[in-house]
Amino acid sequence: MAGFFENLSLGCHVAFSVANLAYCFIGVFIGTLIGVLPGIGPIGAISMLLPVTFGISPASAIIMLAGIYYGAQYGGSTTSILVNIPGEVTSVVTCLDGYQMARQGRAGPALGIAAFGSFIAGTIGTIILMFVAKPLSELGLRFGPSEYFSLIILALALLSYLSHGSIIKAIIVAILGISLSQIGIDAVTARVRFTFGILELQDGLGLVPVVMGLFGVGEVLINLEESLNIEVFQARIKGLLPSVRDWADSIGAIIRGSFLGFFLGILPGGGAIIATFASYALEKKLSKHPEKFGTGVIEGVAGPESANNAASSGAFIPLFTLGFPSNAITALLLGALMIHGVQAGPSFMDKHPDIFWGTVISMYIGNAMLVILNLPLIGLWVKILKIPYRILFPLLLLLCIIGSYSINNSKFDVLIMVIFGVIGYVFRKIDYELSPLVIAFVLGPILETSLRQSLLISGGDIFVFFKRPISVACLAIALTVLLLPVILRGSRRLREKIT
Amino acid sequence: MKKYVRVDGLVWVILGIAMCIGSIRLQLGSFHTPGPGFLPFLSGASLGFFGLIQMLSTLFAVANEQQQQNSHEGRMKWDWRKSLTPFLTLMTLLAYILLLEPLGFVLTTFVCLLLLFKFSEPKRWLMPLILSSVTAVLSYLLFSVWLQSHFPKGLLTFW
Incomplete structure (x- = not known):
């Protein structure tokens, strides 16, 4: 316990330094900004800002980037409530009741409960993160290469299963991500792979140009096809503090959403998205007046908004304890840690307590900053919402160009970004999800190392993955997850035939 | 389709x-x-x-x-008229890569931003000119002067 308080004190020391307070503020401010602005998500924003963090300490970098992540969850609700356009996919559900509340003149309480709910959920999520991370890290220390290999397979299987569209398409995209990670010099034999004689490819594809292309340029290109003329709710927003009645109606939803969001956030894939839908469904089920959902009930805003924020805390669990990203954003954070020479994984908390505890404490601070940013400054965000996309998109593209160029001062990186921008655009058109590609791209090298080490250690025994309990369990779950849609479809057809 | x-x-x-x-x-x-x-x-x-x-x-x-x-429906339909702006934007990005070293960061940024702003406002000149020149200078000051990123100087060697 003494160690816990020592670490907590270290975290406070790191997070409360003037520089890190500033980075935390910059992070949550940018997070809210991009959450408010439709057409740019936290993935694009983090990849654009990744090169800026090269010159600062890893703790400061993660504090800022994490701030963007959870800040975006706050900002996303503003557009859902005022414009009926979700700023983030995790705020889609908020539109249902949030916008109806705004139409009934209750935009203030809707924004207020979204902010307070997010704050409570963020705090609960951070507290659980603090207590769960250590035991999970200790469990992670028992993992050998075969367990890591199977765990990656499980993560990719879950990711494919939880993706929004076709599971086959998600699997294809994940395999493509692994394949792309193999470009460059092989770490074991130093053989050059799939570079086609291009010298710049010998170090492999850079994470930043790839992600910036897929999520930055690709998103801009797709948005240019659609008119993003936003009509902002015109009435004056008043009464941001929810009434006692509002609190009584929402507090249960906030607490349930917090716990649900946190644990679903740990899952690879769209944890936060699923959490918001699950929270909405749960609240509707528990409600005495489920028929009113969708007409502007405050629980319909409080639950999902709490769930998405708690899920962003939950997503840090696999990242910090196992070195596993559970979504594209945490994959970028893992990339950021790698660039700084920091290895996330079971020994991360012991080797880098300043980064872990500094980030955890900064989350408390960031959540408090976000309440201040989101309530008194709501007028500012409404004004920003009115910036036309035709002015915004050239600036976003410029940030992408500068971001990808400044990593190696190389035009080639910009070209890679443009190529992946086209890939991102085409994939969106043909309904291929991009998150599995990024996660598989980041996990690809770990997967290859684990596979080769397992085979080497076992003397070429391909059944090594079925001889260790954790590995077998992971592979069994992965197989079940992949076969589940087939089984469900088969049983449905059988039932239809019988009836 | x-x-x-x-x-x-x-x-x-x-x-x-x-x-x-x-x-x-x-x-x-x-x-x-x-x-x-x-x-x-x-x-x-x-x-x-x-x-x-x-x-x-x-x-x-x-x-x-x-x-x-x-x-x-909607996403799958490939409407070439709709795809024109993304295509022109893409061409501008490729032009940026080609022009970056010969023209330098500030000039290339100005020219390409002007083109991008013009795509959405083809009839007006003043606003795209102001926006692209201000953004080019500000981005140079922010990234090159303040954050010490190195960009090609190109024609404007005094920058």
Whole structure:
């Protein structure tokens, strides 16, 4: 316990330094900004800002980037409530009741409960993160290469299963991500792979140009096809503090959403998205007046908004304890840690307590900053919402160009970004999800190392993955997850035939 | 549109086969000592396999076709008029890469931003001119002067 308080004190020391307070503020401010602005998500924003963090300490970098992540969850609700356009996919559900509340003149309480709910959920999520991370890290220390290999397979299987569209398409995209990670010099034999004689490819594809292309340029290109003329709710927003009645109606939803969001956030894939839908469904089920959902009930805003924020805390669990990203954003954070020479994984908390505890404490601070940013400054965000996309998109593209160029001062990186921008655009058109590609791209090298080490250690025994309990369990779950849609479809057809 | 949907599976199959051939050339090694082509071969084979499933599932999903068409409506339709702005934007980005070294950061940024702002406001000149020049100078001051990023100077060697 003494160690816990020592670490907590270290975290406070790191997070409360003037520089890190500033980075935390910059992070949550940018997070809210991009959450408010439709057409740019936290993935694009983090990849654009990744090169800026090269010159600062890893703790400061993660504090800022994490701030963007959870800040975006706050900002996303503003557009859902005022414009009926979700700023983030995790705020889609908020539109249902949030916008109806705004139409009934209750935009203030809707924004207020979204902010307070997010704050409570963020705090609960951070507290659980603090207590769960250590035991999970200790469990992670028992993992050998075969367990890591199977765990990656499980993560990719879950990711494919939880993706929004076709599971086959998600699997294809994940395999493509692994394949792309193999470009460059092989770490074991130093053989050059799939570079086609291009010298710049010998170090492999850079994470930043790839992600910036897929999520930055690709998103801009797709948005240019659609008119993003936003009509902002015109009435004056008043009464941001929810009434006692509002609190009584929402507090249960906030607490349930917090716990649900946190644990679903740990899952690879769209944890936060699923959490918001699950929270909405749960609240509707528990409600005495489920028929009113969708007409502007405050629980319909409080639950999902709490769930998405708690899920962003939950997503840090696999990242910090196992070195596993559970979504594209945490994959970028893992990339950021790698660039700084920091290895996330079971020994991360012991080797880098300043980064872990500094980030955890900064989350408390960031959540408090976000309440201040989101309530008194709501007028500012409404004004920003009115910036036309035709002015915004050239600036976003410029940030992408500068971001990808400044990593190696190389035009080639910009070209890679443009190529992946086209890939991102085409994939969106043909309904291929991009998150599995990024996660598989980041996990690809770990997967290859684990596979080769397992085979080497076992003397070429391909059944090594079925001889260790954790590995077998992971592979069994992965197989079940992949076969589940087939089984469900088969049983449905059988039932239809019988009836 | 149907052909366009079905073609993706075929692309993955071809890519998977190409990867398998490339991996064999790299040396697969053995189970005891996997070579540099080992995982790429597995990836290529899996890509080809799932590409085949994707191709077959779209080919034989006759019953669901109407449903699929409806669900994909909007996003799947490739309207060339709509795609013109993304295409021009893409060309501008490629021009940026080509012009960056000869013209330098500030001039290239100014020219390309002007083009991008003009795409959305073809009739007006003043606003795109002001926006692109202010953004070019501000981005230079922010990234090059303050954050110490190195960009090509090009024609404007005094910057």
